[in-house]
Amino acid sequence: MIKQSTLQPAHAVYREVVAAGDYYMRAMKQGQTIRILDLEGNQAADTLFYNEHDTSERYSAIDTIREQGNVYLSAGSVLLSNEGNPMLEIVADTCGRHDTLGGACATESNTVRYALEKKCMHACRDSWLLAVAENEQFGMSKRDITHNINFFMNVPVTPEGGLTFADGISDSGKYVELKARMDVIVLISNCPQLNNPCNAYNPTPIEVLVWD
Numbered sequence: 001m002i003k004q005s006t007l008q009p010a011h012a013v014y015r016e017v018v019a020a021g022d023y024y025m026r027a028m029k030q031g032q033t034i035r036i037l038d039l040e041g042n043q044a045a046d047t048l049f050y051n052e053h054d055t056s057e058r059y060s061a062i063d064t065i066r067e068q069g070n071v072y073l074s075a076g077s078v079l080l081s082n083e084g085n086p087m088l089e090i091v092a093d094t095c096g097r098h099d100t101l102g103g104a105c106a107t108e109s110n111t112v113r114y115a116l117e118k119k120c121m122h123a124c125r126d127s128w129l130l131a132v133a134e135n136e137q138f139g140m141s142k143r144d145i146t147h148n149i150n151f152f153m154n155v156p157v158t159p160e161g162g163l164t165f166a167d168g169i170s171d172s173g174k175y176v177e178l179k180a181r182m183d184v185i186v187l188i189s190n191c192p193q194l195n196n197p198c199n200a201y202n203p204t205p206i207e208v209l210v211w212d
C-alpha cells in the first residue's frame with residue numbers, strides 16, 4: 001500500500017548516507033521513526049532488527065507473515081519478534097512492496113546461484129558479520145544473524161510457490177518508514193550484489209533518517 005510520510009527531512013535528529021557494500025548499525029528508541037531512502041533507485045536494503053535490551057529477541061519473518069496473512073511487507077505491516085511482540089510498524093511506504101522471503105546474499109549462495117568464481121564477491125552476510133564485529137557494545141556475534149527483510153526488493157511468489165528475483169520496482173527517492181514499538185537495534189546491509197536484477201546490477205547508496 002502506498003502511503004506518503006508527513007515527516008520533514010529538516011527535522012530529522014539523525015541522517016546518514018550508507019554506500020553500497022557498507023552497513024548501518026544503530027539503536028533507536030521506542031516512538032522514534034526511521035526512514036530508509038532509496039537515493040538512486042532499484043537498491044536492496046537487507047535489514048535485521050533486535051530488541052536493544054535482549055538481542056535474543058529479534059525480527060521474525062515467520063511470525064510476521066503468519067499474523068498478517070501476507071508474504072509481502074508494506075504500510076500497515078507490523079513487524080513481530082520471535083516472541084510475538086510488535087517491534088516496529090511500517091507507517092509510510094512509497095515503494096509498495098518489500099520482501100522477507102528471499103534472504104540475504106552470502107558468498108555461499110552466490111556460488112550456488114551464479115558461479116563458483118563468485119565466491120570472493122562481497123555479500124550482505126559479510127557486511128553484517130563486519131557490523132557485529134565492529135560494534136561490540138551490542139554484544140552480538142555470527143550466531144545472531146538470522147532471517148531478514150529486503151527493503152525495496154521485488155521477489156514475487158509464483159502460483160507454483162517458487163521465488164523469483166525480479167527487476168526492482170523501487171525508484172530514485174522512494175522510501176519506507178518504520179515507527180519503533182520497542183527500543184531496537186537496526187542492522188542494515190546496503191546490498192553490494194552484482195549478479196541479480198534486484199538492484200539493476202548496479203548497487204547504489206541509501207540514506208537513513210531518524211525522527212523523534
Ligand SMILES: [Zn+2]
Nearest residue numbers: 105124191193
Ligand atoms: Zn545482498
